Amino acid sequence: MDDDVPLILTLDDSGSSTSAPLDDLDREELPNENGGSYDVINDASSPAAGDCSAQQSSARHNWEMNYQEAAIYLQEGENNDKFFTHPKDAKALAAYLFAHNHLFYLMELSTALLLLLLSLCEAPAVPMLRLGIFVHATLELFALIVVVFELSMKMRWLGFQTFIRHKRTMVKTCVLFVQFVEAIVVLVRQTSHVRITRALRCIFLVDCRYCGAVRRNLRQIFQSLPPFIDILLLLLFFMVIFAILGFYLFSPNHSDPYFNTLENSLVNLFVLLTTSNFPDVMMPSYARNPWSCVFFIVYLSIELYFIMNLLLAVVFDTFNDIEKRKFKSLLLHKRTAIQHAYRLLVTKQRPSGISFKHFEGLLRFYKPRMGARERYLTFKALNQSNTPLVSLKDFYNFYEVVGLKWKAKRNREHWFDDLPRTAFLIFKGINILVKSHVFQYTMYTVVAVNGIWILVETFMLQGGNFFSRNVPWSYIVFLTIYGVELLLKTTGLGPVEYLSSGWNLFDFSVTLFAFLGLMALAFNMEPFYFIVVLRPLQLLRLFKLKKRYRNVLDTMFELFPRMASLGLTLLIFYYCFAIVGMEFFAGVVYPNCCNTSTVADAYRWVNHTVGNKTVVEEGYYYLNNFDNILNSFVTLFELTVVNDWYIIMEGVTSQTTHWSRLYFMIFYIVTMVVMTIIVAFILDAFVFRMNYTRKNQDSEEDNGIVLEKEISKEEVVGIIELYKRSSAAAETAQLQKMVLQMDKYGQTSTLFLGRRSRTKSDLSMKMYEEEIQ
């Protein structure tokens, strides 16, 4: 292969001054308005005089700076950072680098978490975690100072002008200032005042680098708001009309407490929208006149079954549209980033492409952990032409290719191929066995029998002492079978292959848990009994059987990161509401409170004696309070589930003012928004996935993206030369080991497989193919 010859030539070139980066003039032609680079580079970009070695070292220095800037551009492209926040000079660059590494990100995250967790210990604290005011206020001040430090680094990097223009940062600064003042006030007064502003603490979390997904979710939620609000108004409008009608129709009935005033009428129709008080709200009027049910049926049909679904339709549609537009703009942003990086990496003489040397330099900054072999493989994977340069068109695939994990393609099929004949045959036999359908279906049968066994066993137990001291024999039998299966599979497939499948991993951990449970039972370790309870989870293995379930579970795993970020977004809303709730409603409900309200029963806690037996009448609802942040979260979850939420609302309202209802209603509407968007997201993701599967029915089940590249020995030797010149010892050593291995097996080339899992972006690319063109 001749591929590596020009590579070395380029390397030779690079020493001369002419291969300096594009000069200012060229750089001016960048399509982006913010074409400026660091001053250092601009200063040195006209190498005219000076001795050769200084020139050479300066050129190398220039190149290093270029690599770094290109890497930054690519990072910005990946993270969807706008280019106007691109560091403009060397000082900014230093600050940028300081603020862009995992240590700094972790600091950001932990400060934000510390601030959020403080509410566990502040004023209405969780009993066990209560801290003195002095302690938690000091902790808060400390965390806030760290945030100040972070912000000052950001200011240094962005410059004052950009800092002011960057909205999110400005909001953060304002919140920081307020928090600072309040924390000092608390310290000085030695007492907590009503601090609803604590709800704003979540902005510190949202601004974290690691919470990018949450920010995206929030943006999407806000973008979906306008159509949502339109339909919401329609909903409220009908509610008002029906409230007036209901008031006119039912208030003459004095035994009907739901419609006696216009306010009650409105509130009860709002609750009826959530179906929480149905059919109770209908009963008094229904008892008087059966035809009054028509009012409620019409109301529910219009509001609940029609407009609420319309809401979902509108949000789903907007969501879909935003998702498509977002994908397009992200793609465009990435392309622009790649263009920026590309211009920094081509040489004056060869503006048509990037040589390996420069590409390698870029990767050193972009992915410092990447080995020399991987860098070369990435370069080869990008390079579609026969020339030794990567053209802009090839370079556009950068993000798709750089994520691949490279592995030498094994020429051994099984892990036991090198073993002696007898051992080989035994393992081969096991291998064939565990791969056979008979074995698989036998195991499914065992799992199914086990499932039925557990069910029957549990059914027979009925209130007996089920944590008996004796380990039931059935448990041992099934566990032995699973153990044997595990052993066979591990030996038959090899541990690495066995554990590379998610399903096997699941089997493994379930069996392990079951074994631990057995140990716990056998050795009487009471606190670990709960593991025994996890036995039914084995049954989940049955879902491998059907294709639709596999699809569903695969999609679920694919969606998991997005779902987690949506969950986190919901939690952030919860946090805000929990703080507000605690500030206003902490301690207002307690056993036997709310006697003036219609829901007094739910709060009753009576301990009276009937005959010679003590009967406890528990209403339990006093447990749904805002007494500390954990309780608040549980209460808010109950409000999210919506059933019987009016009991909680009425309880609190009866102890405070009518206006408390606003809190609960607003919470309902906010969770409705977030939940509708979550539903729209799940709908969108699954429908998308199913459409995708339908479109690609011919192609077999995909195992992610796979690429194959071959490297010859000469190529490796060529790269070693290259690295030797730049005296990179580690890289040279790695590559030389590779040459040795190739020599050992007498190969002239090695085949490598690049693999990564398919992301939503890949799918979108394929789905929107024609539209993007």
Next chain:
Amino acid sequence: MDDDVPLILTLDDSGSSTSAPLDDLDREELPNENGGSYDVINDASSPAAGDCSAQQSSARHNWEMNYQEAAIYLQEGENNDKFFTHPKDAKALAAYLFAHNHLFYLMELSTALLLLLLSLCEAPAVPMLRLGIFVHATLELFALIVVVFELSMKMRWLGFQTFIRHKRTMVKTCVLFVQFVEAIVVLVRQTSHVRITRALRCIFLVDCRYCGAVRRNLRQIFQSLPPFIDILLLLLFFMVIFAILGFYLFSPNHSDPYFNTLENSLVNLFVLLTTSNFPDVMMPSYARNPWSCVFFIVYLSIELYFIMNLLLAVVFDTFNDIEKRKFKSLLLHKRTAIQHAYRLLVTKQRPSGISFKHFEGLLRFYKPRMGARERYLTFKALNQSNTPLVSLKDFYNFYEVVGLKWKAKRNREHWFDDLPRTAFLIFKGINILVKSHVFQYTMYTVVAVNGIWILVETFMLQGGNFFSRNVPWSYIVFLTIYGVELLLKTTGLGPVEYLSSGWNLFDFSVTLFAFLGLMALAFNMEPFYFIVVLRPLQLLRLFKLKKRYRNVLDTMFELFPRMASLGLTLLIFYYCFAIVGMEFFAGVVYPNCCNTSTVADAYRWVNHTVGNKTVVEEGYYYLNNFDNILNSFVTLFELTVVNDWYIIMEGVTSQTTHWSRLYFMIFYIVTMVVMTIIVAFILDAFVFRMNYTRKNQDSEEDNGIVLEKEISKEEVVGIIELYKRSSAAAETAQLQKMVLQMDKYGQTSTLFLGRRSRTKSDLSMKMYEEEIQ
């Protein structure tokens, strides 16, 4: 224009034997296997001998038969009737014609309704409608005999072979037989036995010609079932796992009645899926250990928020797919029907197209009510070429064009153009006024002020006597304003144009109602007071303001027929469950029943004296019973809304057996299916519509399909000639009137506008354009 010359030529031709329909040989080439026509035609298809006049009359007779068969084909295409039910001979044709007219359809429908309504009067009857056993059994027998007659007509038309092959008809026959036997048994024994089979009566309704949409819905529901059931199994599977876990975790807590047995554990988790018993089900364990809430949060997150939405996604996707495939197959079916009809209408000499004469003959059978002018306009609208024949390609648009309503395009812009100058100016002024934005926005302001007024007024009333004898002056003022608006608009636009807009019609009727309300108030007609209550409906007029609302309301009106048919489908399910419920649970719940159950409070009805006051404690739930079919429907609606449904279930269960729960659970799952499909339908329809609007943003708001065609005087004269020859007096008279009118205004031609509203099919056609090609 020369267009009409060949037309008359064709007419001349038709007398000769050569213009007979395609002979057998040609007919054999039809793509459809069932190419046979009625024997009469086949017999007469070789006109070789006989005198000319007999020949001519026979040819005419043949043509008439051909027209009829073609019309039948087109009807079959429109109704999506399979061609294997096509009448095969003259006897079948007679039966077909007998069974295919609105009188027969109405008989079908009324018999089915009578059978369904009988359950109002049978055994657990609505008190007011109770009938003697002898009466209702006789009525039933009568209705069943009518059904037998209908079926025998169908058998005559289909022939025994096809009759047996037609599944729906066979099922109907079996049900009919069972019903017959049972009705006779009831008559003989003079007492009703447990007749669950009454639930099958709905099949008579479903089979009605007018209930085609319901049949389609049912088919769609059954087609969506397989994926639905898959996900449902997943749901139930997790439920079982959690039930076992819950039993292990919470049954040691003796104050927790929800998990004390595995059965309770399962039932309560099923109810929890509907959120109906949340947070109560959590409270006992939560009171003991706060961390037990994790179990419930995880359960609800997985089951309710994930799998239930997955269910919606899967159904939505399947629905979407079915909708698309259905549209395609319908289109194909229509095309085949058109091909069949086309072959019957072309002549041997001119196989390339249909002449007006034959087209007119077809329309006489296909749309007997259509006037001669409309027939010619339809022909002209179909004819895209300059030849006097409609080719097959043109004929494919038959269904789109035949639905158009034709109207002569007015050359007068306003209705008052012909009035004297002064009057014209006055009306013109009014016209400009009512069309101005100022006028419109003034009216919106008035409506808004009126709305606020009503709200404030209602708020001030608070329990007073609001049906006072005096008419409030505000009412009169606003009504006067609306009256003046109505008057101005009617005079300014002309009554016809005014009432042709749906919104104006709405305004008109609301104002009329308000006026009637005023009358009722003024003349003290108590029973009509409810009209006053409708006043807030005026506010709906405000929704004209925003485009999104207009879109939503338009879509709503477009969807209305489909929604109604879905509602009817739901009602049919309700009917089945109501019958079963009545047979098993009639009379089982009553005040103060269910004292052994956990929900006894809800059924309590105590009338006790505290001090000197009688306090009534009403649980009211005894009203949710199955005592007659109307009560059952209300109860089933409450079960559909799902909130607190377990109270109804537990009440009934405590009075009967555990197995009663199955009824309620199955009902929940069935309504879940239907409701999910309704949601999927609404989602699909709106998303479809919104996508459509987005795709056609350039084109202005559409007023349906509009076509313009011009007819010259010569053409009309030509057609008159044609009709005169076939001595059709009515048609000739209509056309001559048209000629007279043209003469009066001195026109040589008249422009006609064909209009119809856009249907889903038109939209689909545009959306799937590329896929269909």
